[in-house]
Amino acid sequence: MRIPTTSSISNAFSFSSLCSSTRLLSRRGIGICSVMAGERISTDAAGKEGSVWSTLRWGEEAGIGKRIFCNRSLNMRSIVAVGFDMDYTLAQYLPETFESLAYTGTIRKLVNDLGYPREILGWTFDWKYMVRGLVLDKKRGNILKMDRHKYVKVAHHGFKELPKEEKNATYGNKLIRDSFDEPEYALIDTLFSLAEAYLFAQLVDFRDNHPGKFSSDFDYGRMYRDVRAAVDLCHRDGTLKEMVAKNPGKYITEDFSIVPMFKMLRDSGRATFLVTNSLWDYTNVVMNFLCGYYNPGKELSYSYDWLKNFDVVITGSSKPSFFLDNRANLFEVEPESGMLLNTDDGIVIPQARK
Template sequence: MTATDVSEAAASAAIPASTNVFCNRALNLGGIQAVGFDMDYTLAEYVPETFDLLAYDGAIEKLVNTMGYPAAVLDLVYDPHAYMRGLVIDKKRGNLLKLDRHKYVKVAYHGLKRMTPEERKAIYATSFETAPAFTPPDFSTIDTAFLLVDACLFCQLVSYKDDHPDEVTKSYEQIYRDVRRAVDLCHCDGVIKDAVAVNPAKYIRSDPALATMLTALKQGGKQVFIVTNSLYDYTDVVLRHLLGASWLDYFDLVVCGARKPGFLLDPYLPIFQVRQDGSLENAEIISPQDGARLLQRSRVFQGGNWQHLHALLQLASGSGLLYVGDHMYSDILRSKRTLGWRTLLIVPELRDELLTAEETRHLAAAVDEAYAERAAVEARLQHLEIRRSQLEIDSEVEALLEGDGGAAKAEALSEEERAELLERLGPPHALAELDERIAEARDQQRVLSSALNEALCRQHEAYHPAWGRLFKTGAQNSRWAQQVQEYACLYTSHVTNLVQFAPDTSFRALSDLMPHDRAPPA
């Protein structure tokens, strides 16, 4: 299929929301010289029920056998759907948090136990001056699906420590460090990669559209490359499974062992060329001519930094490069903020989120209706309270007129002013009647607030029983959604969704709206 065919196919039929590409910042693919991809969780979509279990089981074995945790930890069970990206780990307190875009903690768990609103606010909402920044070293964000295993194991061990304080005497912070080290070792010592190499189909989802998408980009005049933290031996295993033995033909350049985010930050990291036998050779890239000469020998490199990449691609500016990845920090935030690369974030959760939104329209309508009903009561309550305040002022004025010297003051009022005052005062029992109406409105407000909370809970649990929607925290965008808006020029549920768009497509963002822009016309 040519790029033109892809464009015509996309134009001839509406693209389903679950496979669409969404735009935060206008981007013209026609002006993009090179399109790069991360590999893990971007080109390669792993099966969490099997792939994550390799890291989880391997980490538990290391925690018990080499780090001194009790044997009972071996009985813990992994739940691949218990957590989501965008959550924040409070290492010192043993908590897991979901924040809104204002960094207000709306959902919090201590280990496996949900914290009450009072417990949560006592720690994270005491005052602006003492509010945490939710940044390292005390906090860690789940920026990638790789870290979901960390979150699950950390929360389980926190609860185990609380239930068995004599068996686990380490601090929550030390538990986090142990979990991080154990999981990381599984990625380095072969526990994960050896199993994938034996049976990649068990751990990686195949996608026949991947080859079509990469071919369309190359036919559209794009340089296509990979920058991955995985080493070449594992990269070869994964891409042979996805694209066949000739997978290198789909790419102009492959950089393995990139050590992102260091690749994007440190201009002094050395680069090596990978020979056909897998051995490494030091590579000197000072000019674009050096890059062209090296590429004639091999398209595969290890390590290096962004300057090497730009020289190899003969790229004049970072704005001519579109990088596609899943890691919010290492792939998207750092490349956009530091180098000005254009970015496309892969959000596999988006597909289910959009499908759930479609299936639960009635719940969203119930929430909107509850908000509207409460707003109407609150508007009436506000009107009644303003009326009562005015009535109190008028009563004080009347008392002054009836007191010493009041006759003279009353004579200063015109007949019209005197009549207006008496009309506002109403009958003697008006204030008492107003108090009754205010009390009734406040009761209605409480009832409707309770109904609204119930409607929000039903909607929240329809997406995830503990954490709700990925992109929302209550009525606000989540902190994760805020980062997507700020740093991802484009985002989509799967990398091959790009196949629906021609290589010269112009993506346009929706108009930004302030609250007053949404207000109905007067």
Template sequence: MKSIVAIGFDMDYTLAQYKADTFESLAYAGTIQKLVNNLSYPPELLEWRFDWRFMVRGLVLDKRRGCILKMDRHKYVKVAYHGFRELSREDRQAMYGNTLSRESYDEPDYALIDTLFSLAEAYLFMQLVDFRDAFPDRIPAVVNDYSQLYKDVRAAVDLCHRDGTIKQAVANEPSKYINEDPLIVPMLKMLKQSGRKTFLVTNSLWDYTHVVMNYLCGKCGTDGGIPRDDEWLSYFDVVITGSAKPSFFMDGSRASLFEVDIVTGMLQNTDSGTPMAQIGGVGLQATVLPNPNVKQACRVFQGGCVAHLHKLLSIEAGSQVLYVGDHIYGDILRSKKELGWRTMLVVPELAVELDLLHQTIRTRKGISELRNQRDEIEDSLQRLEWCLRFEEHADEERQKLEQEVAQLREEDEAIREQHRQAQRDCHHMFHKTWGQLMKTGYQNSRFAHQVERFACLYTSHVTNLCYYSPNKSYRTTEDFMPHEL
């Protein structure tokens, strides 16, 4: 951390941890209302309910086939559901394993469920797939395939964001939708006191950002609560709202940067952050160049690109920046690959996963022992089968070998079934449907692979930074090849 001169944060699901049971249910209900009221879906959808525990991150949505997939780091599909019907191993392999070329599992035919915002819409898509299969005549006539179902869900979600359905509800009652974290302010103060610059880059616009950040800093602004003010801005050097990540991180982006009037919310033109005079004496009276010797209060902007941010913070190299976010693609991948920023991924699910890993130590050790036993039996069985097939033996000796083979086959089948059941039981301990977040069988999951590749650090809560010195050196564990173990 000694080489880091600026630390930045995303807001939604990074600084602000939303309550899945209320916030995602709010988004789900709003999306259904838009489907019914704006896109001519049947009113019976309004009776549907959202199970916020069912979906997890790291899945892939197959728009063409109406499936949700979990795959390992090699992109082999290990769990697949069509709607809420689990596909058998044979069906799964027929769909995703018997091709001459490997699927990319990317847009436009697939959607990645890599952000917690996507869970409600993915769950709704699964419900609609089952509904279309069962009652094709009740779906709008224009919906002729599963891809159109997904497009309609996305259109409904966008309508919710545009008309303020979700954000207004959060602003009216933030405590219902956002978890309190008393360590947010101490963490930001600690980082500022360490001499580092701090910044906020969020896709949310100023009005919503102001509401959420006030709540995180202890000022809810609702009746009977502490009124909102601008104190939270003192914890940052630069705030950029409406950033349109991940395109914000593209070095060639030509997006204009506007300064936000934090009182009126109006936007003012800037030249890479430098205020521009307005014609006719309206607004700013003259162009004011920043004085590097004068410490300025936090400035708030909308739009722009990473080049503007680097200039505002006087960043000379990407490796001087640490950025903390929750979205692999929106926050982490681009900033790491394109800019060389240091990155920290917030994975709230880790808190539960770590507890379960501790609880299942003996179970997982037993599974490993069963696998070793299975491998030993298989090796012995395969050697004997080869010996019987290609070597000459006396009748008595051959009969004896055949008996050994028969016995080993019985043992092999028994240990395989025992191993499968133990794996299945352990899988259900983490999540009944999708299993462990970072694993798919014995392989790291696709999500874990992305975390390994693009996140320098990952943690369950951003405020875990409070427990370490701002100058701490974070060191990776040693990498091992299989022959070294």
């Protein structure tokens, strides 16, 4: 879905790359941001101090979460637009509330829709336990931590660490090793995956300790597929986003630096755009909250002023296929009603180019 305000945009890069070329920007008289600790004041080419865009307080040491790290420089002269994702990019979800909500919803789907034992409804989620970078061995029910050479440093079966001898016998201790790719393995490379990885480990232990509760063909691979199906169902049927929309502040980190960041980019002459897999109604709620327009006292009453921060907003994008399929249809959204304008019963109505 699309809410167009300008023509198409190309050459999109993330904001983290923008601040890696402050010298190039200052030559052109564009406002810049310094990435050094304690220097978060925007300046112009003459070095005159402007407003603080990354924090509301002066002289405060930048925390590790506010610093920008880059591994290459970027000449911003060739960059005409900067694009953003919303979920876990602009909207930083609180794991202790959002991931716990996803975990609870997934368990309910497993019990109510997939027939899992009801005693798992009493399980709890430790949101600090899992980290990104782990690999799930679906066939064996193991969770692996590897180095960059794909050497398995640590392996757990459920929550129980495997002895070194068993680990080496299973995954080898030579340079030639398994590729650890799909479909036999699953990468825990997003924050969305942490809750499902934790639940998978719990189910592995539960199956081992209660074999009579599962049929003989109920293996670890099937449990992983069931967890994935339950997680996807929570996202598709609105279980998670309905709760977040009722109280965004409970599940999303409030960040006052986002709107000044958009302004800095647009003042530099660059276009900005948003591409998210979330649909329009949820995107509108979250962006109202992030841009400071959300009023908890006025339920279902939202502003559309946040749209002025972007030249193009694309919702329901179905990434990553969005970037690969040039034949995908684009529908224009009417903001107030959420209805699609250029469609007739799901069929795209051709429109003249503007």
